[in-house]
Amino acid sequence: MPSFREEFDLDPDLIYLNSGSISIPPRAVMDAVARITRETHRNPTAALFGTWSRLWRIQTLLAEFLGTHPRNLFLRNNVTGAMNAFLLGSRAPQFKRGGEVLMSELEYGAVANIARYRAEHEGMSVRVFSLPCSGAELEGLTPRGLVDRIVGELKPETRVLLLSHVMTANGLTLPLRELARETRARGVLLIIDGAHAPGAIALDFSKLEDVDFYGGNLHKWMMCAEGTGFGWVPDRHREALEPVEAGWTTFATPLAFEGFGGGDRACTRMLLSSSQSFAAWFAIEDGLKFWERLGFEGILAHRRMLRLAFERAFDTASALEKLSPEEGELRGPLITYRLPDARAAEGYRLMQRLLRDEKLQIVTNMIRDRFCLRISPALHNTVAEMERAAEILVRVLR
Ligand SMILES: Cc1ncc(COP(=O)(O)O)c(C=O)c1O
Numbered sequence: 001m002p003s004f005r006e007e008f009d010l011d012p013d014l015i016y017l018n019s020g021s022i023s024i025p026p027r028a029v030m031d032a033v034a035r036i037t038r039e040t041h042r043n044p045t046a047a048l049f050g051t052w053s054r055l056w057r058i059q060t061l062l063a064e065f066l067g068t069h070p071r072n073l074f075l076r077n078n079v080t081g082a083m084n085a086f087l088l089g090s091r092a093p094q095f096k097r098g099g100e101v102l103m104s105e106l107e108y109g110a111v112a113n114i115a116r117y118r119a120e121h122e123g124m125s126v127r128v129f130s131l132p133c134s135g136a137e138l139e140g141l142t143p144r145g146l147v148d149r150i151v152g153e154l155k156p157e158t159r160v161l162l163l164s165h166v167m168t169a170n171g172l173t174l175p176l177r178e179l180a181r182e183t184r185a186r187g188v189l190l191i192i193d194g195a196h197a198p199g200a201i202a203l204d205f206s207k208l209e210d211v212d213f214y215g216g217n218l219h220k221w222m223m224c225a226e227g228t229g230f231g232w233v234p235d236r237h238r239e240a241l242e243p244v245e246a247g248w249t250t251f252a253t254p255l256a257f258e259g260f261g262g263g264d265r266a267c268t269r270m271l272l273s274s275s276q277s278f279a280a281w282f283a284i285e286d287g288l289k290f291w292e293r294l295g296f297e298g299i300l301a302h303r304r305m306l307r308l309a310f311e312r313a314f315d316t317a318s319a320l321e322k323l324s325p326e327e328g329e330l331r332g333p334l335i336t337y338r339l340p341d342a343r344a345a346e347g348y349r350l351m352q353r354l355l356r357d358e359k360l361q362i363v364t365n366m367i368r369d370r371f372c373l374r375i376s377p378a379l380h381n382t383v384a385e386m387e388r389a390a391e392i393l394v395r396v397l398r
Contacts, residue, residue: 020376053259082215099159171332180210313390
C-alpha cells in the first residue's frame with residue numbers, strides 16, 4: 001500500500017482531514033515558495049521586471065495541464081477573486097434588467113453573494129433551487145437524472161445559472177459537459193465555481209467549451225501554495241470581459257509588460273500588474289511537477305482508497321446518514337454525514353473540541369441550516385489514520 005507521507009512536512013500528532021477547505025502542500029511546493037521568495041528579494045527590482053514573462057510561462061504550463069490555451073486563463077489569488085472578475089466584469093447580454101440569476105442551495109456563501117451583488121446592480125432577480133443532499137434524495141440518482149433536474153429548473157426568464165462543479169457541502173459532482181450543452185442551447189450563461197474540482201477530478205477544458213466561465217482553486221486539491229486560483233474564459237466571452245481592477249495594462253501594453261500575453265490584449269488587460277508577492281504563483285510550476293512525478297491517476301486512486309477505508313470503518317459503526325453520493329461519477333473528494341441533534345447543536349465548537357481533545361481536524365459545515373460533519377482525505381493521509389479517525393468520531397459523536 002503506497003504512502004505519500006514522506007512528501008509532506010506534517011504535524012505527527014495531527015490527523016488532518018480537511019483538505020476541502022485548504023490543503024497541506026507537499027514539501028516540494030513549500031520549499032519552492034521559500035526559495036523563490038529568497039531569490040526574488042536579492043534584487044526585487046530585477047525580479048519585478050522579470051515577473052510578467054515568468055507569469056506568462058506559468059500560465060502556459062497551467063493551461064497545458066488543464067487542456068486549454070494560456071490566453072483563456074487568468075491567475076488570481078483564489079477562486080473568490082476569479083468569480084468576482086467574471087461576475088462583476090462580464091458584459092455578456094444575459095446580465096440584463098428583468099432577467100433571473102438562478103443558483104443552487106449548495107453554493108458557497110461568498111460566491112452566491114457575488115452573484116447576488118451583480119444581480120441587484122442590474123435589477124435582476126435571484127432564485128435558489130434545491131439539489132440532492134440527503135440519503136433519500138441521493139438514492140438512485142444518475143448523472144442524466146441530475147442534469148434533467150437542473151435543466152427542469154430553468155424558466156424563460158433565467159439568464160444566468162451559477163453552480164459549483166463539486167459541491168462544497170457534500171461533494172456532489174456535476175456532469176458538467178452534458179449540463180453545459182443544455183444551457184448553451186438555451187442561451188443561459190453557465191458560470192461555474194470550480195473551487196473543489198482541479199486536482200480532485202480530471203479537468204479538461206477542451207471538452208468544456210459550452211461552459212461560459214469557470215473559476216478554480218489550486219490551493220485545495222491541487223496542493224499548490226495558499227493564494228493560487230484561476231479563471232477560465234472561452235474565446236467567445238473574452239472581449240466582453242472587462243477588468244474590474246484597472247492598472248498598467250488596461251488601455252495598452254507598456255513595454256515592461258510585453259513578456260506577458262503573447263501580444264493578446266484581451267489577455268493582458270486581465271493581468272494583475274501591481275507589486276505583490278508572486279512566489280505562490282511561480283511555485284505552481286513546482287506543484288505541476290509534483291503531479292507529474294507522482295501521477296494523476298495514482299493520486300486519485302490513493303484518495304479513493306482512503307475514502308473507502310473510512311467508510312468501511314465508520315458507516316456501519318456510526319449509523320449516521322450519509323449526505324454524499326456513493327463512489328462513482330457523481331462523487332467528489334468530500335464525504336458528509338448528518339450529525340446527531342446534540343452534536344449538530346455544537347456547530348463549530350464540535351470541530352474545535354475534536355481538534356483540542358483528539359488532535360483531529362475535520363470541518364463542521366452547514367446544509368439546510370443544520371451543522372454536518374465533512375471529512376476530506378488527502379494524499380498525505382494513510383489507511384491507519386482513516387481507521388483511527390473513524391474510531392474517534394464514532395466515540396465522540398455518540
Ligand atoms: C465551492 C467554494 N467556492 C468558493 C470557495 C472560496 O475559496 P477561496 O476562499 O479560496 O476563494 C470555497 C472555499 O471553500 C468553496 O468551497
